[in-house]
Amino acid sequence: MPLVNVIRGDRLDSAPINVRTPFIRIPLWLALSWWTLKALGRLAVVLVRFWYVTGPAVFFGWLYLRWGWAGPVGVVALVAVVASAWGFGHRPSFLRFGWWPVLARFRRWLYRRNWHAAMVTAKLAVSFDSHTVLPVLRKVQCTAGVDVVTVRMVTGQIPDDFAKVAERLAHTFGVRQVKAVPGARPDVVLLRLFRGDPLAKLVRPLPVPAVPEFTALPVGKREDGDGYDLRLFGTQVLVVGATGSGKGSVIWSVVRSLANGVTSGLVQLWGLDPKGGMELGMGAPMFARFARKDYTAMCELIEEAATVAKERAGKLYGRTRQHTPTPDEPLIVLVIDELANLTAYLTDRQLKDRIKAALSILLSQGRAVGVHVLAAIQDPRKEVLPFRDLFPTRIGLRLAEAAQVDLVLGEGMRDRGALCDRIPQNLPGVGFVVIDGDPTPMRVRFSYLADDEIRDMAHTYGRLRVIDGEFLDGAA
Numbered sequence: 001m002p003l004v005n006v007i008r009g010d011r012l013d014s015a016p017i018n019v020r021t022p023f024i025r026i027p028l029w030l031a032l033s034w035w036t037l038k039a040l041g042r043l044a045v046v047l048v049r050f051w052y053v054t055g056p057a058v059f060f061g062w063l064y065l066r067w068g069w070a071g072p073v074g075v076v077a078l079v080a081v082v083a084s085a086w087g088f089g090h091r092p093s094f095l096r097f098g099w100w101p102v103l104a105r106f107r108r109w110l111y112r113r114n115w116h117a118a119m120v121t122a123k124l125a126v127s128f129d130s131h132t133v134l135p136v137l138r139k140v141q142c143t144a145g146v147d148v149v150t151v152r153m154v155t156g157q158i159p160d161d162f163a164k165v166a167e168r169l170a171h172t173f174g175v176r177q178v179k180a181v182p183g184a185r186p187d188v189v190l191l192r193l194f195r196g197d198p199l200a201k202l203v204r205p206l207p208v209p210a211v212p213e214f215t216a217l218p219v220g221k222r223e224d225g226d227g228y229d230l231r232l233f234g235t236q237v238l239v240v241g242a243t244g245s246g247k248g249s250v251i252w253s254v255v256r257s258l259a260n261g262v263t264s265g266l267v268q269l270w271g272l273d274p275k276g277g278m279e280l281g282m283g284a285p286m287f288a289r290f291a292r293k294d295y296t297a298m299c300e301l302i303e304e305a306a307t308v309a310k311e312r313a314g315k316l317y318g319r320t321r322q323h324t325p326t327p328d329e330p331l332i333v334l335v336i337d338e339l340a341n342l343t344a345y346l347t348d349r350q351l352k353d354r355i356k357a358a359l360s361i362l363l364s365q366g367r368a369v370g371v372h373v374l375a376a377i378q379d380p381r382k383e384v385l386p387f388r389d390l391f392p393t394r395i396g397l398r399l400a401e402a403a404q405v406d407l408v409l410g411e412g413m414r415d416r417g418a419l420c421d422r423i424p425q426n427l428p429g430v431g432f433v434v435i436d437g438d439p440t441p442m443r444v445r446f447s448y449l450a451d452d453e454i455r456d457m458a459h460t461y462g463r464l465r466v467i468d469g470e471f472l473d474g475a476a
């Protein structure tokens with residue numbers, strides 16, 4: 001409160017010009033007519049603007065006057081019958097042209113009701129030149145479980161401003177999650193509001209592709225309802241998740257998508273399960289090489305893979321930039337269940353150093369020459385996994401701490417919606433991935449193979465030859 005130069009009373013600022021406004025006497029009938037005309041004009045604007053309410057209201061009013069209750073009830077029944085027939089007859093077109101547009105109009109009305117308050121409380125309203133400016137709600141489109149709201153930003157705003165307050169917006173609009181992605185134009189942001197959770201239900205094992213498509217292996221479902229296809233060519237894959245987060249389901253989903261390649265010899269899986277074969281043991285026949293107890297055998301497997309990678313790189317030098325798998329030179333995928341056991345917790349220092357050296361060669365040189373790594377780990381810190389950055393594809397399942405999200409998925413990914421630390425324990429197999437060409441992380445759920453399904457798959461497609469350095473009976 002100011003303590004000097006204060007006097008009581010209203011302060012009147014001196015006017016720049018003093019103008020005496022003219023006094024005109026208007027007859028009452030003229031004023032009344034003007035007000036009536038203005039009210040009629042406003043009514044016409046409202047009637048036209050909310051045509052989707054006024055049109056049906058007028059139509060039903062007319063039906064009622066003409067035929068009594070039978071009129072409106074008959075028309076409602078007719079619409080219900082036609083809609084049901086359309087919905088059952090051709091569901092995709094009914095949803096696209098019938099149901100979603102109607103729902104979108106309703107949802108737009110809901111969002112508009114809260115828009116002003118939501119923008120002000122989320123600090124997205126901007127004060128400029130002594131007035132408040134709000135982002136403009138342009139359009140709402142609905143699809144299964146998701147509303148896409150097109151928003152024109154205020155000058156100076158960027159999509160990340162919306163991403164930062166996404167959680168606040170989700171609570172305000174009563175949806176599960178909000179994601180902000182850049183729109184088609186630089187001044188537009190798209191808010192994706194997720195109403196329900198399409199990933200709440202378990203994803204059953206997916207059909208095994210006849211020939212594996214190494215750029216798009218079907219492994220799960222995305223939250224926008226599409227299937228999630230993992231790219232293996234040209235990359236190395238790291239799966240990070242707390243205990244019980246479903247790392248095993250990622251591994252088995254990938255193995256299943258490659259199963260026909262294993263049978264045809266186009267793919268060789270080499271399995272390393274330092275936890276004594278707890279995870280990979282059930283499907284051991286899927287692996288051409290398998291090590292579970294002997295750390296020296298595991299180290300030798302990794303060194304052998306690194307040697308293959310170096311030899312192939314030497315052969316392909318100057319000829320091609322991507323190796324094409326053949327039965328003579330198959331795609332090799334090293335599946336490692338708990339990588340930290342090899343890189344951090346191993347007490348034999350010499351062996352640990354050999355493993356680290358071979359792994360870094362494999363990770364850096366293998367991806368172009370068809371020698372890949374699919375590794376799972378619980379703790380993504382640098383001390384545990386020094387070469388985290390050599391895995392271009394990283395999958396974040398449920399994580400223990402918010403700070404781990406950006407370590408796994410990249411800087412700013414938690415702000416953009418990858419809430420790995422908020423994945424509930426009752427949703428194992430759910431995680432976030434960064435999909436090529438999309439700056440916002442995608443929530444996915446990996447398919448789940450029960451133990452019997454893993455055994456069946458191994459029985460149908462498996463070709464195991466060597467366990468811990470020893471040939472299996474009947475295998476050669």
Ligand SMILES: Nc1ncnc2c1ncn2[C@@H]1O[C@H](COP(=O)(O)OP(=O)(O)OP(=O)(O)O)[C@@H](O)[C@H]1O
Nearest residue numbers: 202242243244245246247248249428429446447448
């Ligand atoms: N994709 C999934 N869908 C449904 N349930 C799943 C899925 N993945 C895993 N589960 C369930 O969660 C349990 C734990 O999964 P899993 O053993 O794969 O986790 P993990 O991350 O490998 O744990 P740990 O690090 O302790 O080995 C499984 O026994 C299974 O019941």
